[in-house]
Every structure is written in structure tokens, then in C-alpha cells.
Amino acid sequence: MPGATIDRVAGRAAAPRVRKFNLKEAIGGYLLISPALLYILLLVAYPFFLALYFSLSNVSVTKGDSGFVGLANFTSIVHDPTFMRALINTLSFTFLAEVGKGVLGVGLAFLLLQTLRFKKVIRGFLMIPFTMPLSLSLLGWKWMYDPQFSVINRSIDAIQTTLHIKPQFWAIWLGDPLYSYLAILIVNIWRGFPFAAVIVLSGLVSIPKEVLDAAKVDGAGFFRTWHYIITPMIAAILFIGLIYDVTFTLGDITIVYLLTQGGPANYTQILPMLAYQNGTVGGNLSKGAADALILFPLLFVGMIVFLRMLFRRSEA
Numbered sequence: 001m002p003g004a005t006i007d008r009v010a011g012r013a014a015a016p017r018v019r020k021f022n023l024k025e026a027i028g029g030y031l032l033i034s035p036a037l038l039y040i041l042l043l044v045a046y047p048f049f050l051a052l053y054f055s056l057s058n059v060s061v062t063k064g065d066s067g068f069v070g071l072a073n074f075t076s077i078v079h080d081p082t083f084m085r086a087l088i089n090t091l092s093f094t095f096l097a098e099v100g101k102g103v104l105g106v107g108l109a110f111l112l113l114q115t116l117r118f119k120k121v122i123r124g125f126l127m128i129p130f131t132m133p134l135s136l137s138l139l140g141w142k143w144m145y146d147p148q149f150s151v152i153n154r155s156i157d158a159i160q161t162t163l164h165i166k167p168q169f170w171a172i173w174l175g176d177p178l179y180s181y182l183a184i185l186i187v188n189i190w191r192g193f194p195f196a197a198v199i200v201l202s203g204l205v206s207i208p209k210e211v212l213d214a215a216k217v218d219g220a221g222f223f224r225t226w227h228y229i230i231t232p233m234i235a236a237i238l239f240i241g242l243i244y245d246v247t248f249t250l251g252d253i254t255i256v257y258l259l260t261q262g263g264p265a266n267y268t269q270i271l272p273m274l275a276y277q278n279g280t281v282g283g284n285l286s287k288g289a290a291d292a293l294i295l296f297p298l299l300f301v302g303m304i305v306f307l308r309m310l311f312r313r314s315e316a
Contacts, residue, residue: 054289061283073290083291086262086269090295093185093270094249100189101245105196106226112201130194138258141187145173145259177267180260184268187255192245199241203234232313239310243303250295271295 055073058066077083112123129137144151156169171179207230215225231238253272256262262269262277271291279288 051289051293054285055293057286059285061285069286073286074294077287077290077294082266082269083271083274085266086271086274086291087294089181089268090250090270090272093188094246096185097188097192097249098242098246100185101193101196104189104193106200108193108197109200109204112197113204126194126197128194129191134191134254135258137191138187138255141183142174142259145183147172147175174260175264177264180264180268184255184259187259188249188252191255192249195245196241199237200234203237204230206237207233235313236310239306243306246302247299250299 056068056070058069058073060066108126112119112126116122143149150171150173152173153170160166160168173179173183211229211233212225215229220229251272253270253276256268256270256273257276260268262273271294275288275291277288278284278291282288
């Protein structure tokens with residue numbers, strides 16, 4: 001049976017070689033990833049599980065650990081009107097901020113695709129709101145929101161005077177419930193839309209120019225081109241950018257902390273600020289941990305849905 005012998009030999013020759021275990025390479029690989037693992041364990045995993053333990057126990061600065069209480073902390077905060085306002089504000093802030101950053105980011109990305117002089121310099125300046133320290137930039141925003149010296153109010157007042165519009169507009173930006181909400185939202189959008197523009201721009205430059213030119217020749221307008229051509233081609237970039245920005249916006253405490261402290265009368269209260277006030281300032285570690293962890297199931301489910309959508313698109 002010469003043919004069978006030849007086939008058997010060829011099969012053995014084509015069989016993949018099994019690589020022997022190399023102890024030095026394995027140790028070297030673990031050593032290379034050990035800084036990242038150590039970072040995750042110390043600064044992510046340990047605080048998370050500690051907060052989870054606090055949320056299921058009765059722990060305070062003054063009384064110490066009084067033992068396991070189950071879901072009592074979560075049921076108590078759900079009936080707290082301040083918590084409900086903070087939850088609604090957190091979700092609405094995030095939704096409106098993402099819409100604003102998305103619209104401005106897409107518009108800015110398409111603008112930067114055009115032929116402009118000093119385009120690289122312009123791109124660098126546009127990243128200043130996202131890269132500069134927020135505490136420093138908020139000093140400027142506090143001056144612009146100042147009830148007496150607000151440059152925003154004075155600019156609007158000058159325009160109304162020129163157009164003979166009455167009554168004159170003069171907002172108490174950080175003292176009025178509606179205007180304080182808008183003030184927080186404006187700063188959040190101002191800080192984040194350059195990042196959205198860079199994410200969209202990085203996707204746009206990866207699309208062959210011939211594809212966009214063909215869409216123009218076929219008579220596709222901006223919205224059809226965006227929906228049927230651009231979005232499917234850069235969906236992975238958009239999903240990853242959206243996941244990062246939503247997570248970052250939900251946990252952002254700096255803007256509220258430095259501008260309003262959750263006021264006036266909790267109209268700008270958000271969950272991170274409430275968790276800080278209850279846990280750190282008030283000393284009720286269990287309630288603060290429950291405030292901080294209440295969004296975790298929602299975020300976890302949302303991440304799974306987004307990643308599954310991204311995985312299905314990559315398989316299609």
C-alpha cells in the first residue's frame with residue numbers, strides 16, 4: 001500500500017509542532033504584565049470589593065463596623081429624595097452631554113477634514129479643553145459664571161442693547177436651579193467634545209476617499225452618507241469611544257464639586273458627589289459605598305450589550 005504510506009508520512013509532516021514549555025519565557029511574560037496586574041489589583045479590584053463589602057455592612061467612621069446588613073443600605077437610599085434627584089441628574093447629565101459632544105464632535109471632525117491653513121496647529125489648540133487640568137480651567141468658568149462680572153451675561157446684555165431687546169437678560173448661573181444645571185452641562189460638553197472630534201476624525205481618515213466620492217456621485221446627502229456608509233465602517237471606533245466617554249462622564253465629580261457642590265438645593269446633585277458627601281464628609285461609609293455602586297449593574301449590562309453589538313459587527 002505505497003499510497004497509504006505516503007499519505008501517512010505527509011500527514012505526519014504536516015502536523016503542527018507542539019512547542020515545549022519554556023519556564024524562562026513564562027516567567028518573563030508574567031514579569032512584563034505584573035505592573036498592570038498590580039495596578040488593577042491595588043487601585044481597581046481592592047477598592048471595588050472593599051466598597052462592595054461596605055455597601056452590604058453597617059460601617060461608619062464613628063461607630064466602626066457593626067456587621068452585615070444585606071441590601072438594607074440600598075433599600076434605604078432608594079427612598080431618599082436626594083438620592084433620586086442625584087440619580088436623575090446623573091443620567092440626564094450623561095445623556096445630554098453625550099448628545100452635545102456627539103453633535104459638536106462630528107461637526108468639528110468634518111470641519112478638520114477640509115483643507116485649512118495651519119490645520120495641525122488648530123487640532124492642537126482644540127485639544128486644550130480635554131488635556132488641560134480641569135481645576136485650572138474651572139477658575140475661568142467660575143469667573144464667566146460670576147453673578148456680577150459674568151462675561152457671558154455682559155455679552156448677551158450688549159447684544160440685547162444693540163438690538164433694543166427688553167427685558168435685559170442677566171442670569172445667576174450658579175444660584176438658579178435651571179441655570180446651574182445648564183452651567184454644569186455646558187462645561188461638561190466643552191471639555192469632552194474635542195475628544196469626540198478626535199475619535200470621529202480618526203475613523204474618518206481611515207475611510208477610503210473613493211468611497212465617500214462614490215456616495216456623492218450617487219446623490220447621497222450628509223445624513224445618508226453618515227448612516228449607511230460612515231457609521232458601519234467606523235462602528236468599532238465609535239463604540240469604544242462612546243463606552244469610554246459614558247463611563248468617564250458618569251463618574252466625573254470634579255465639575256460639580258468645584259462649581260456648585262451639588263447646589264442650589266441639590267438641583268445639580270449627582271451620584272459621585274452624593275457618595276463623597278455621605279461617605280467621606282459625613283463619615284457614613286456604607287451609605288457612600290451604596291451611592292457609588294448603584295450604577296454598577298446598569299453599567300455592567302450596558303457594557304455587555306455594547307461589546308456584543310461590536311462583536312457581531314466585526315463578524316459580519
